[in-house]
Amino acid sequence: MSNEAVLHAHATTEVHHDAHGDHHGEHHHHETFITKYVFSQDHKMIAKQFLITGMVWAVLGGLMSVLFRLQLGYPDSTFPWLEDILGKWAAGGKITPEAYYALVTTHGTVLVFFVLTAGLSGTFANFLIPLQVGARDMASPFMNMLSYWFFFAAGIVMLSSLFVETGPFSGGWTAYPPLSALGDASPGSKTGMDLWLISMALFVVSSLLGGLNYIATVLNMRTKGMSMTRLPLTIWALFFTAILGVLSFPVLFSGFILLIFDRNFGTSFYLSDIFINGVGALPNEGGSAILYQHLFWFLGHPEVYIILLPAMGMVSEILSVNSRKPIFGYMAMVGSLFAIAILAFLVWAHHMFVTGLNPFLGSIFVLLTLLIAVPSAIKVFNWLTTLWRGSIRFTPAMLFAIGFVSLFISGGLTGIWLGNSALDIHLHDTYFVVAHFHIVMGVASMFGMFAGIYHWFPKMYGKQLNNTLGYIHFWATIAGAYLIFWPMHYQGLAGMPRRYYDFSAWESFNQFGDLNRFISTVAMVVFAVQILFLFNFFHSIFKGRKLTNPNPWESNTLEWTTPINPGHGNWVGEIPEVHRWAYDYAKDGKEFIPQTTPVGADESQH
Amino acid sequence: MATTATAHVTKSWSGGKSPFNVEYGKLMMWYFLMSDAFTFGAFLISYGTIRFSTNGWPDPNEVFKSFPFAPEGANAPLVFVSVMTFILIISSVTMVLAVQAGHNMDKKGVTKNLIWTIIGGIAFLSCQAWEWNHLHHEGAWWGSNPFLNHDGTASTTNFTNYFFTITGFHGFHVLSGVVINIVMLIMTLTDKFEQRGHYLMIEKAGLYWHFVDLVWVFVFTCFYLI
Numbered sequence: 001m002s003n004e005a006v007l008h009a010h011a012t013t014e015v016h017h018d019a020h021g022d023h024h025g026e027h028h029h030h031e032t033f034i035t036k037y038v039f040s041q042d043h044k045m046i047a048k049q050f051l052i053t054g055m056v057w058a059v060l061g062g063l064m065s066v067l068f069r070l071q072l073g074y075p076d077s078t079f080p081w082l083e084d085i086l087g088k089w090a091a092g093g094k095i096t097p098e099a100y101y102a103l104v105t106t107h108g109t110v111l112v113f114f115v116l117t118a119g120l121s122g123t124f125a126n127f128l129i130p131l132q133v134g135a136r137d138m139a140s141p142f143m144n145m146l147s148y149w150f151f152f153a154a155g156i157v158m159l160s161s162l163f164v165e166t167g168p169f170s171g172g173w174t175a176y177p178p179l180s181a182l183g184d185a186s187p188g189s190k191t192g193m194d195l196w197l198i199s200m201a202l203f204v205v206s207s208l209l210g211g212l213n214y215i216a217t218v219l220n221m222r223t224k225g226m227s228m229t230r231l232p233l234t235i236w237a238l239f240f241t242a243i244l245g246v247l248s249f250p251v252l253f254s255g256f257i258l259l260i261f262d263r264n265f266g267t268s269f270y271l272s273d274i275f276i277n278g279v280g281a282l283p284n285e286g287g288s289a290i291l292y293q294h295l296f297w298f299l300g301h302p303e304v305y306i307i308l309l310p311a312m313g314m315v316s317e318i319l320s321v322n323s324r325k326p327i328f329g330y331m332a333m334v335g336s337l338f339a340i341a342i343l344a345f346l347v348w349a350h351h352m353f354v355t356g357l358n359p360f361l362g363s364i365f366v367l368l369t370l371l372i373a374v375p376s377a378i379k380v381f382n383w384l385t386t387l388w389r390g391s392i393r394f395t396p397a398m399l400f401a402i403g404f405v406s407l408f409i410s411g412g413l414t415g416i417w418l419g420n421s422a423l424d425i426h427l428h429d430t431y432f433v434v435a436h437f438h439i440v441m442g443v444a445s446m447f448g449m450f451a452g453i454y455h456w457f458p459k460m461y462g463k464q465l466n467n468t469l470g471y472i473h474f475w476a477t478i479a480g481a482y483l484i485f486w487p488m489h490y491q492g493l494a495g496m497p498r499r500y501y502d503f504s505a506w507e508s509f510n511q512f513g514d515l516n517r518f519i520s521t522v523a524m525v526v527f528a529v530q531i532l533f534l535f536n537f538f539h540s541i542f543k544g545r546k547l548t549n550p551n552p553w554e555s556n557t558l559e560w561t562t563p564i565n566p567g568h569g570n571w572v573g574e575i576p577e578v579h580r581w582a583y584d585y586a587k588d589g590k591e592f593i594p595q596t597t598p599v600g601a602d603e604s605q606h
Numbered sequence: 607m608a609t610t611a612t613a614h615v616t617k618s619w620s621g622g623k624s625p626f627n628v629e630y631g632k633l634m635m636w637y638f639l640m641s642d643a644f645t646f647g648a649f650l651i652s653y654g655t656i657r658f659s660t661n662g663w664p665d666p667n668e669v670f671k672s673f674p675f676a677p678e679g680a681n682a683p684l685v686f687v688s689v690m691t692f693i694l695i696i697s698s699v700t701m702v703l704a705v706q707a708g709h710n711m712d713k714k715g716v717t718k719n720l721i722w723t724i725i726g727g728i729a730f731l732s733c734q735a736w737e738w739n740h741l742h743h744e745g746a747w748w749g750s751n752p753f754l755n756h757d758g759t760a761s762t763t764n765f766t767n768y769f770f771t772i773t774g775f776h777g778f779h780v781l782s783g784v785v786i787n788i789v790m791l792i793m794t795l796t797d798k799f800e801q802r803g804h805y806l807m808i809e810k811a812g813l814y815w816h817f818v819d820l821v822w823v824f825v826f827t828c829f830y831l832i
Contacts, residue, residue, distance in 0.1 A: 134621075139630035212637050216630040224622030246641045254648035258771065266749025267767040269652070286660055286762035291652055298648070578621060 041141035042568040047127035054119020061110035073520025101170035108173030116307040125238040131559035134223025139216040150206035161195035169196040177270035181262040214242035225578035232582040237313020240341040248302035255295030297348035305344040311448020315401040322398035323390025326583035329382040336375035353421040362421040369419035396470030397455035404447040411440025432492025443481045462565045463544030469536040480526035662755030690733040697726025705812045708805025727784040
């Protein structure tokens with residue numbers, strides 16, 4: 001009874017909101033600079049905030065990789081200018097081991113969480129969910145705003161950790177104890193680690209606030225006619241991503257709380273029988289360092305899919321639009337996303353095959369891990385069959401989407417190797433792993449993100465990006481990605497361990513000296529090309545060609561039915577009703593049929 | 607198209623309305639509770655793992671045998687914690703009554719039952735404060751465990767480490783619940799819900815409160831019974 005009343009009341013406020021939205025469509029006199037650009041509650045502005053903050057972190061994280069590649073490529077050289085920018089961390093023009101480990105750690109943390117989690121799903125979930133499901137805004141715009149500012153705060157704390165005297169945390173992005181739990185163990189485990197934990201805790205809050213909003217919006221705020229099976233695949237992917245985040249981040253949070261207690265309050269959750277040089281034997285007894293790994297990877301593995309699924313969703317959409325063909329196997333795409341989301345929770349121990357895990361248990365995790373190949377292969381084949389005999393438009397977004405598929409195949413195949421516990425004994429913690437996850441998760445998702453940016457930039461800013469720069473960006477990046485990471489497979493097969501500071505001490509790894517130099521050189525070139533992309537992005541916001549056609553890609557989805565520069569509320573007048581799925585391309589002789597077009601009397605079934 | 611029989615079956619999912627017939631806030635609360643369940647789940651599974659791999663554990667009947675104003679050496683195992691649990695469960699009952707009164711737009715009933723729920727929450731927290739204080743005086747704290755194992759051997763500090771961390775984390779949730787309920791009470795008294803025409807916020811606060819109670823059942827079982 002009262003529930004009905006509430007829903008009714010909600011509907012009335014909706015109508016009220018509609019009128020408000022109309023108002024905004026015409027003039028923006030309510031908004032000040034602060035409410036429009038800083039503490040904005042408009043999902044489109046929050047998406048842009050996530051995107052640009054993510055870009056700042058991508059530049060910082062990328063620059064860090066350039067710096068440590070400098071050490072790996074030229075272990076014998078000194079670069080006096082490094083001392084000018086890094087001070088004591090590069091005394092004599094050579095990056096110190098502490099600084100090297102701090103750079104590797106911060107690069108990993110920043111790229112995984114700030115760029116590919118917040119920067120990717122923060123941007124596109126915020127931007128696309130309301131626009132593509134047909135909603136005025138997120139379910140709770142206020143929580144959405146909080147989500148961004150918690151992320152921002154996490155970034156500030158992480159940034160500040162770079163400037164503390166003992167340096168930022170340097171124990172690897174996974175922060176395994178005991179190294180991460182004992183300040184006496186390394187300088188980076190002192191204040192830097194405390195700040196790292198605070199930053200990550202803030203990040204978990206941000207991710208939770210965002211995720212709850214995404215889920216509620218997708219379930220509750222779809223416009224009339226937008227059934228779940230008419231949702232574009234982007235929305236399905238972002239929906240599963242949000243669920244993964246809401247269910248896995250809290251476990252990481254618990255793990256961090258226990259770690260905080262171990263660090264500061266004399267507990268032994270993760271600590272047992274430890275001797276530190278110069279300090280002596282520690283009193284801690286009875287804890288288990290492996291316990292942390294379980295808690296960490298229970299998040300850590302779903303996190304891989306939190307990063308990957310949004311890219312998959314956007315790629316599906318972009319491939320279909322630019323092949324001018326319906327996506328092949330829509331329901332199979334949804335089903336495989338679902339299967340991946342479920343399996344994501346059941347494979348975490350494949351990161352722990354060499355921890356002394358019971359081999360029988362290991363074999364179960366091998367099976368579950370290899371099972372992921374099934375939905376992954378379904379997706380790959382569906383992307384390829386979507387491309388097959390399409391009238392492909394090679395826009396920069398399309399190229400990046402195809403690049404994503406290429407990288408996902410290359411990186412996915414090595415995943416089958418690594419998922420085997422027996423092979424993992426040899427490959428664990430080698431450059432083979434580095435190559436695998438950079439290609440399949442890092443670079444592939446980055447490509448998904450680029451595809452998304454190139455595709456939806458016109459909707460975000462009402463301008464066009466420069467295509468020539470886009471093509472240069474794509475070809476240099478895909479070539480660079482393979483040139484950087486392909487050789488690492490060979491290094492890994494030869495047993496070269498990851499995270500080492502200097503390989504020249506080992507006779508057996510000297511053969512890779514030239515290769516390391518080559519990889520470092522390519523990494524710098526690729527980094528420079530990303531700066532070119534950023535130039536294109538920011539230049540086009542202000543000076544780009546103005547969009548004249550509200551639907552530049554001739555796409556079916558709802559976001560292209562809004563005005564070129566939609567106000568807060570997205571649609572002028574009523575929210576359009578949806579009559580069909582999002583993939584009616586090349587149907588009945590028509591180039592494309594937007595979702596808002598009613599189904600004709602003599603239309604063929606899809 | 608929309609008038610075909612199949613379209614009617616799937617109408618609740620066809621857009622333009624909430625498929626579960628709930629507004630977004632309650633949906634978010636449910637998902638948040640799932641998320642929070644994973645937090646507590648991770649804690650309790652960690653506790654189980656460590657306890658399972660440890661030789662010997664203190665006997666809860668020996669550790670938790672005191673109550674306020676009890677004479678020295680009183681042996682009343684689990685009596686006090688039973689009282690705590692009873693208080694918390696009763697506060698859940700009063701919360702249900704508050705939600706029920708909200709359904710009937712009965713402001714007086716909401717106010718009365720919310721006050722009882724808040725009192726219950728505060729009473730539980732006070733009991734917990736007394737118990738923590740008592741254990742602390744016996745020498746128990748994070749990193750120190752004065753209690754002996756069942757067999758009289760020295761016990762691991764992880765007994766107290768986990769006890770204080772997890773009951774503390776639960777207590778923090780109860781505290782948040784009390785604060786939320788106080789906010790609800792103020793909103794009720796200032797006629798916020800009367801103006802809105804519904805007491806749905808009370809329902810969402812109620813979901814949280816029941817969840818915190820449910821978690822206590824598990825925490826209670828893991829630390830006091832097993």
